[in-house]
Amino acid sequence: MDAEQSIEPSLIDKLPPELLDKIIAHLFPGNGNFGHLLRVCTAFYYAALPHIYQAPKLTSKNIAAFAATLSHRKAGPLGDLVRSLNLRQVVHGAKTSQITRLVRRSARNLRVFMAPQVGFNQSAFRATGLCTQLRVLNAQAVSERVELSFFLAALSKLEQLEVVSFPKASKHTDGTLIVQWPPKLREVWLSGAVDDHLLSCPLPSTVTHLSFQACPEVTLLGVLSLFERQGAQLTRLATLYPLPLPSDALNFVLLLCPNLLDYEGYIEYFQTAFFENIPMHHPLERLSLDSTGGLLDDRNKISARHVTAAMESGRLSQLNEVHWTVQLRWGDQSPEVLDLLDMIAGVSDMDTDDASDTEPVSA
Secondary structure, three states: OOHHHHHHHHHHHOOOHHHHHHHHHHHOOOOOOOHHHHHOOHHHHHHHHHHHHOOOEOOOOOHHHHHHHHHOOOOHHHHHHOOEEEOOOOOOOOOHHHHHHHHHHOOOOOOEEEOOOOOOOHHHHHHHOOOOOOOEEEOOOOOOOOEHHHHHHHHOOOOOOOEEEOOOOOEOOOOOOOOOOOOOOOEEEEOOOOEHHHHHOOOOOOOOEEEEEOOOEOOHHHHHHHHHHHHHHOOEEEEEOOOOOOOOOOOOHHHHOOOOOEEEEEHHHOOOHHHHOOOOOOOOOEEEEEOOOOOOOHHHOOOHHHHHHHHHOOOOOOOOEEEEOHHHOOOOOOHHHHHHHHHHHHHHHHHHHHHHOOOOOOO
């Protein structure tokens, strides 16, 4: 060993931990593999640990080993280093006890949690309720039919939660649901055994993003009652297939949600009257349309010219972004689509001109 090699570890050991942390973050941005840094020296070992455990990449192959590591009696507070736990790639082989133990060990400082497809039941939901610092909870991937009441019980304890996605495979057989929304929610993605009773429970005033998908228990009355009561606070809305709604269910959605900036919907749930019922100068900026591709009544078929007409009339004067899928069969080079593209380009040019005439504002 030469002199340079023998002296290097001692110099590194003398560096402040904050500086080592910045060096590691600069050399290995993102969620890289920091395992080799643990072998450099003691200082690098402790500096690299938070980077290794803050957002582990877990799959069906390594979930058991990771859970065992956090559960080992000599592991110390390794679980406290976990900030994001994404288990959506865990598709088989995971035991409920492993998942529950892993969530419980990571609960203290966990901010983001994506539930796995398997191994998630009542005990795992109870462990989720211990994650009091959680900001994002996504249970959409859960494939086992769990009671929605278990999920709601955990939800009621997460006072810092801002984004929640319901499990699509949930069921409801436990009587009336008890709903206590976290007070800081911003985004709610509804699916599964959600029913009209849940929709009747007022959302926090902080909720601005709402999504419906695969909600077989909701009715038209329940959905419209929610929009009438709280539609004005929404800036983003998605009504996605499948939903048990008639073909004219959402003809008045932009009237009931006068402050929407972003709407994504399937045309199976509204007709051409949708565009006629939009109030003048609605602030909508982004419209995304999709379809199942099934046979639609030609008299009520949504086409590009309906969007163009709504823009020309001033109903959608702020619209500057339109997305549609091939299932709508509009055709990329049809005259109606080309007219719509020209209209959008004109709105974008006006926005650019307005921005150039405005003095920059510094934060």
